[in-house]
Structures are given as C-alpha cells and as structure tokens.
Amino acid sequence: MNKGILVVISGFSGAGKGTVVKKLLEKSDDYCLSVSMTTRSPRPGEVDGKDYFFVTKEKFEQTIAENGLIEHAQFVGNYYGTPRAYVEQRLEEGKNVILEIEIQGAMNIKKLYPEAVLLFITPPTAEELEKRLKGRGTETDEVIAGRLSRASEESVGIGEYDYIVVNDDLDKCVQDVMDTINTAKRQPARVGGFIDELRKGLEKYHK
C-alpha cells in the first residue's frame, strides 16, 4: 500500500475552504482531517478525539517537549497544535491527511515535510470574496473589513503554495482539489521509490 500524502489547505476567510474540505471528506475515504490538540475546554457537542484532542496545559507542554507536535500556536490564552503521531499514523495507513491551517503554518509544514502538497483556495476575484463575506449576514461591517484587509495581506504569499485552486463552483472545486492531489503524487519527488524500482528493473537490459 502506498503512503498517504500530507495536504495543507489554506485560503482566505470566506473562500469556502471549510465547505470544500467537508465535501471532500464525504466524497472519498482516501482523506481524513488532522485532529488538533488544544487546551481550551470542549464546547457543547464537541467530541474528544474527533473535533479536538482536549488536554491540560501540562500535557500540551509535555507534548511540545517530546517533539510530539508538528506545529503549534497560542491563541486567546489557549494552545492549539497538530499531533505528529496522529498524522504520521494515518499517512502510514495510506490516508491523505488534510491540515487546514494558515499561511505561516503552511510554510513551516513545507520545511518539515517537503513532500506535502500545499493548496490555496481562493474565490475567482476580490469582489466575489467581499460578496461572499457580506452574504453570510452574520458579521459586522467592521469584522468583514478586517477579514478583507487580512486577505489583502495574505495574498502577498500565495505564490509560495504549490497550487492555487479557484472556488467558483463548489463541486468543481472539490473535484479540482482531488485531481490536484492525485496529480501531485506523480511528481518525481513524490514517486522516488517507483522511479528507483523502474531503473533497477531496467538495468538488466542495459548493454
């Protein structure tokens, strides 16, 4: 069985990346979502080991000390991180593991896992992003303005991603993400074992 691939999915707030990931997980058993570890308290309905691994601050810091997290950050007084063991176990099982993280975390992952595939999901235009954020109808103008300003800052770094996937039509975007991941697996850096086998197999014919 082939190992799975680590897939980083980022995107502007409002790009619809959460929906894309949800659809992707529904559509194919080849994917699973990385479950984060956190020190914050579970909200009603949240399940330990599914939504998050809920741990104490001591346990979290011990995990950091043991190099047990791929990346971690603090946010509003709580820790959040990506457990290494969980990710690597699922990859070994052949699952493509999705990390839904932001650009800085994405770049760190790329350094640690050069074979990871980094996707950035974006609406087709800036105007469409604004339209979607306003269309939610759940946020104040100020919050929306903040998200758009942040998108402007993030847009500077998107050239560092491996692939830019436009989310215009949701179903097409999900299919594009799947095709992109399958295609990334055909890059020589990710099929080194296959190439080695092939070369070795051909050697005996060499005159």
Add this chain to the structure above:
Amino acid sequence: MNKGILVVISGFSGAGKGTVVKKLLEKSDDYCLSVSMTTRSPRPGEVDGKDYFFVTKEKFEQTIAENGLIEHAQFVGNYYGTPRAYVEQRLEEGKNVILEIEIQGAMNIKKLYPEAVLLFITPPTAEELEKRLKGRGTETDEVIAGRLSRASEESVGIGEYDYIVVNDDLDKCVQDVMDTINTAKRQPARVGGFIDELRKGLEKYHK
C-alpha cells in the same frame, strides 16, 4: 481566453505514448499536436501541413537562420524540427500544444519555455515494458533488446520531468494525462496573471 500550455510528452519506446496522444486528441478539442517540419519526402498518404510541413533543405536552413524552429535535429540525412510560429499561434488560440519528443529535446524545451509541462509516460514495470515490446510481434529480438537498453539509459533522466504518468490502463492513463495538464495550470508560475489581478483587487481593502 486563456493561452494554451505547451505539453511535452516523452516515454520509453513501447510505453504506448503514441496511443495515449492519439486518444487524447480524439477526446478533447483543447489539444493539438505540433506538426514538425522536415526535409524528407512525403510517404504515400502523408499530407503536407498535417503529418509534416514538407520543405526543401534550403527552406529548412533558412528557417533555422530566422530562428523559426524551437528545436531541430538531423536524422538519417534529413532535418526534423518544431516550427515556432505554428506552436505559438496554437497556444495563442488557447490550444494545449503537444510535442512528442525525446528526453534531450524535452530538456531544451524546458529551458526555452519554463512554463511548459513535461510528462514522462511509463509502463508500471520494466517487465511490462519488455512484454509489450515482445507482444507487438513486429520486431526482431535484437531490435527489442536495443529498445530496452535504451530505456535503461533514458530512465536515468526521468526525474527531470514534471510528472511521471504510469500507463497501465489506457483510458485511465489518458484521463490522468488530462488531469495532470489541468492541474499544472494551477501552479503559481502558470497563473501569475491571475494572482496579480487578485492582489490588485484586494489592495483597496487593505487598512
């Protein structure tokens, strides 16, 4: 309309790349095959401008002098080359232009057209390649041995290609080639214009 993409398809003799290209052209109008220029005489049934552009030695050398060929080579006393004007015109029309060439030519194309996508088509194993070459039943053992020896030499360089596509099942391979080309178009180096537009559009929201 978006410009097309230059697609280089290489593969071991016997990998089935000719069949893959033929199927691809049947399946989609988005692709066309580059028509080579040659000084050799047309064979019965060959059509000028379809199979080749048939020209005199003087015309060919004049075309070289005018920088009218992307690449060219001599083979058994005749010239063969890829006309620049034809390729660039079809790319402008939005067609993906396929060049079926060998590894050395492929690397030259990559230097001249960094945005080209280089695909290498291979059977799943060395044994399968041997089986296919023998299965044709049209060549002597000596010729087959020569092809396999050559495949062994070529295998050293396949890591330089952008994507390795395995031809196990023909229809799947054709689909994989199409998905690969569409995915390659999502790499930042090939969507620079789109990224620039997006950044420019987001700038006005920056606080």
